[in-house]
Amino acid sequence: MSLLQVRDVTRRFGGLVAVDDVSFDVHEGQIKAIIGPNGAGKTTLFNVVTAFDRPDGGTVTFDGVDLTGSRPHRIVSSGIARTFQNTQLFDEMTARENVMAGAHAVTKAGFLATALRLPWTVREEREVAKEAGRLIRLVGLDEWEDVPAADMPHGLRRLLEIARALASRPRMLLLDEPAAGLNTAETTALGEALYRIRDEGATIVIVEHDMGLVMEVSDEIVVLDQGRKIAEGPPRLIQKDPSVIAAYLGEEDVDEL
Amino acid sequence: MGGVELLQFALAGLKNGAIYALVALGFTIVYASTGVINFAQGEFYMLGGMLSVWAYADLGLPLPLAAVVGVMTTAVVGAVFELLAIRPRKDGNPLALIIITVGGSMVLSSSARHLFGPLERALPSFSGTGTVSILGAALEIQSIWILGLTALAVASLWYLYNRTSLGRAMRACAVDRNAARLVGIDTRRVVTVSFLLAAALGALAGLAVTPLTQTAFNVGPSVGIKGFAAAILGGLGNPIAAVAGGLVLGMLESMSIAFISSTYKDAIALIVLLSVLFWRPQGLFGRSGREKV
Amino acid sequence: MRERIDMRLVVAAVLGLTVVAAVAGLPFFTSERYILRVFTFAGVNVIIITGMALLFGYAGQVSLGHAAFFGVGAYASAFVVTQLGWPWIGGVIVAIVLTATGGLLLALPSLRLKGHYLAMATLAFGEIMRVVFTEARTVTGGPDGLSGIPYPSLGPLAFDSASASYWLVWAVAGITLLLAANLVRSRAGRAMRALHGSELGATACGIDITGIKVRVFVISASFAGLAGALYAHVVGFISPSTFSLHVSVLLVAMAVLGGTSSLLGPVIAAVLLTLIPFSDAVIPGLSRSALETIQEWQEDIYGLTIIAVMIFMPGGIGGLLRRIGTGRSAER
Numbered sequence A: 001m002s003l004l005q006v007r008d009v010t011r012r013f014g015g016l017v018a019v020d021d022v023s024f025d026v027h028e029g030q031i032k033a034i035i036g037p038n039g040a041g042k043t044t045l046f047n048v049v050t051a052f053d054r055p056d057g058g059t060v061t062f063d064g065v066d067l068t069g070s071r072p073h074r075i076v077s078s079g080i081a082r083t084f085q086n087t088q089l090f091d092e093m094t095a096r097e098n099v100m101a102g103a104h105a106v107t108k109a110g111f112l113a114t115a116l117r118l119p120w121t122v123r124e125e126r127e128v129a130k131e132a133g134r135l136i137r138l139v140g141l142d143e144w145e146d147v148p149a150a151d152m153p154h155g156l157r158r159l160l161e162i163a164r165a166l167a168s169r170p171r172m173l174l175l176d177e178p179a180a181g182l183n184t185a186e187t188t189a190l191g192e193a194l195y196r197i198r199d200e201g202a203t204i205v206i207v208e209h210d211m212g213l214v215m216e217v218s219d220e221i222v223v224l225d226q227g228r229k230i231a232e233g234p235p236r237l238i239q240k241d242p243s244v245i246a247a248y249l250g251e252e253d254v255d256e257l
Numbered sequence B: 001m002g003g004v005e006l007l008q009f010a011l012a013g014l015k016n017g018a019i020y021a022l023v024a025l026g027f028t029i030v031y032a033s034t035g036v037i038n039f040a041q042g043e044f045y046m047l048g049g050m051l052s053v054w055a056y057a058d059l060g061l062p063l064p065l066a067a068v069v070g071v072m073t074t075a076v077v078g079a080v081f082e083l084l085a086i087r088p089r090k091d092g093n094p095l096a097l098i099i100i101t102v103g104g105s106m107v108l109s110s111s112a113r114h115l116f117g118p119l120e121r122a123l124p125s126f127s128g129t130g131t132v133s134i135l136g137a138a139l140e141i142q143s144i145w146i147l148g149l150t151a152l153a154v155a156s157l158w159y160l161y162n163r164t165s166l167g168r169a170m171r172a173c174a175v176d177r178n179a180a181r182l183v184g185i186d187t188r189r190v191v192t193v194s195f196l197l198a199a200a201l202g203a204l205a206g207l208a209v210t211p212l213t214q215t216a217f218n219v220g221p222s223v224g225i226k227g228f229a230a231a232i233l234g235g236l237g238n239p240i241a242a243v244a245g246g247l248v249l250g251m252l253e254s255m256s257i258a259f260i261s262s263t264y265k266d267a268i269a270l271i272v273l274l275s276v277l278f279w280r281p282q283g284l285f286g287r288s289g290r291e292k293v
Numbered sequence C: 001m002r003e004r005i006d007m008r009l010v011v012a013a014v015l016g017l018t019v020v021a022a023v024a025g026l027p028f029f030t031s032e033r034y035i036l037r038v039f040t041f042a043g044v045n046v047i048i049i050t051g052m053a054l055l056f057g058y059a060g061q062v063s064l065g066h067a068a069f070f071g072v073g074a075y076a077s078a079f080v081v082t083q084l085g086w087p088w089i090g091g092v093i094v095a096i097v098l099t100a101t102g103g104l105l106l107a108l109p110s111l112r113l114k115g116h117y118l119a120m121a122t123l124a125f126g127e128i129m130r131v132v133f134t135e136a137r138t139v140t141g142g143p144d145g146l147s148g149i150p151y152p153s154l155g156p157l158a159f160d161s162a163s164a165s166y167w168l169v170w171a172v173a174g175i176t177l178l179l180a181a182n183l184v185r186s187r188a189g190r191a192m193r194a195l196h197g198s199e200l201g202a203t204a205c206g207i208d209i210t211g212i213k214v215r216v217f218v219i220s221a222s223f224a225g226l227a228g229a230l231y232a233h234v235v236g237f238i239s240p241s242t243f244s245l246h247v248s249v250l251l252v253a254m255a256v257l258g259g260t261s262s263l264l265g266p267v268i269a270a271v272l273l274t275l276i277p278f279s280d281a282v283i284p285g286l287s288r289s290a291l292e293t294i295q296e297w298q299e300d301i302y303g304l305t306i307i308a309v310m311i312f313m314p315g316g317i318g319g320l321l322r323r324i325g326t327g328r329s330a331e332r
């Protein structure tokens, strides 16, 4: 059975149907890409899957559990972590603290226990810090560990957000345009990081406009256009699909396809 | 309780409600253009009364002229407050701006004490201290002035909003500030004008009440809270709702005095405020919106 | 790098110990009741501001009704001790339980909503309590307040002198500060700072932002309640004006001046602003007329402080200290 099942999901904003009856599956261990022109409904779909938004119809099932109607902060404990198209880092906190905050869902120390500084909370804290250091190295941010997120360059902030998402030990990682604003070298580094993350056992769903990256890393692609799914399949076939090419006509990305 | 007595309470409620409506309008106008609750709104009410008394008693101006001076000066104070304290906070963070208005409220009331002293001050009624009888209930002539001035203010505001380009700009800002800026509306000017108008409305209320209740440097916060409760009760951001909220609140207060007791009269507005916040935060006349991510 | 951190730790430790010694030693330097009183009062404000610092500086929420929680704590403790004959510690517990419950009831509905409903709800709550303090005469003594409230005592230990109550208040302040400091340097504190940074980001980390805010509010309310239970017994007299909107705003001024993501900043701000009307306690030769001028203008000082800090240094004293500590050129 597939890890994530999206079934007949629809989301309307007034008269606009942002996501229109979309269904697809994501299998364990895959890297799956969701592509489509601006306004196709990719982010909205992410928001629905992570319960930041409610669908007007349809269901989202993760590992056999229906997530529709969950509260967004609970989604993390069921094993889904995400990043945002506009990075949502904690600017005043250092890179390490950002990643440590990402471990919130997999740690326990509560208000009373930490106020009293019970020994087990100190131990937990030490482990979280260590794991945060490891994740920061995994995405290649070794030198930025003690730098406030606000002082980091844009491209690296995206990597930091990925490290933060990984801190919750997700089974599935949703990345919304991780390569936006990255230069070529950074994009290559991102691609390598994605493989490393996949090899650690996480399933990845990526929304991305950088077709080079998408074609390179993804096992399967879902193409959205005006809220509707117009194609799904491996990169080779998607590249040749006439309806996909038609959807992208007039878009700058057409050359890259 | 007899019908006449009840009518008496209703008239008092209507008069107080009109005052709350004016103050509530001030809250609503500023909120619509900035997303900020202006805690200094009550101080504009105080200044309206105090500055009119000053112009009348200390400068010796005739009452109508003193009234105009009081309201206009307060309006200018409102605009200057915006320019000096609100505008410099560039990011427009609503919480920061709210805190700034809290500080502004302290400064305004304290300045009034420095300038006009700590004592209560009075203004004569606009046209005699008599009353008229309505179905046996007595209504002070000054109350008729209050109701009339409120009606006039609401009508002018309606005209401004619907018939002038400035009003259209203000409405556009209320719907979506960024979109308004994109279509070329000078949103900063709209914010300044909003504070100016809010101050003028508050001042008008303070001016109109002073002959009945007197005024002092420290009357601002309590009236401010009631006007705020009225704005919330109606539904923050909508002028018509603010007026309705003011009248409903005035009536509720009066009726609670009539049927319960006057001991906790001042708590009624606050309990209304809390109840509305908890159970119907969009107000009686507001629609609930779906939150967006 | 390593050496620099160690040096900083040493400096911080030396400074910290000096401050603790100075605070604890004050009664040995002066026996003047007035000065001890003023600093006792500063200690009470430090307890309240510790909670406010968590709420404002860490969780990014503002309360305009904390003086009311302070008052509820004071009246509750005074009531159970003078009317029911309970020991003082019973009064403290009642004060904390009542204010925590009140804080929960106020925070739950208002923090579910977006925007700044908490500020408004606390404002309304504060004003309701002001009416209650003045009107519920049988419990509160009405506008005249309650007097003759006995000194705090723990079993045989009676804190019945100016220096004893000074020590008691600052010991409690030290404990609350320690608890708060532990809190902010942990998972819970990180969650607070996270939601301040980005609510979306925090939610994506699995942080229940409403739950955290409610908890912080309850803590801050109960710290104010605790401070009330100390204040009533140390001063021996309470009346509604001590717990007015005015005082709530003064507390906001302290929190704002104290700054964000800091405990030390707000503590410094609380002491500074508390001392303003009692400047003669710290400036020996201050003339009577100079003091009166300061008192005459204290409202303006508080108000202008709030405005100036929000415009020119939103990080407050805490932000300033951080900049000195890290040598960062500018705050972002």
Ligand SMILES: Nc1ncnc2c1ncn2[C@@H]1O[C@H](COP(=O)(O)OP(=O)(O)OP(=O)(O)O)[C@@H](O)[C@H]1O
Residues within 6 Å of the ligand: A013, A016, A018, A036, A037, A038, A039, A040, A041, A042, A043, A044, A045, A085, B292, B293
């Ligand atoms: N909260 C909202 N309210 C109203 N309309 C919305 C909202 N969120 C998204 N939309 C609309 O829904 C459509 C889909 O938006 P979405 O952000 O999902 O697109 P996208 O595929 O992520 O685009 P992009 O590549 O630009 O990020 C757009 O037309 C957008 O304007």
Ligand SMILES: [Mg+2]
Residues within 6 Å of the ligand: A042, A043, A044, A085
């Ligand atoms: Mg998008």
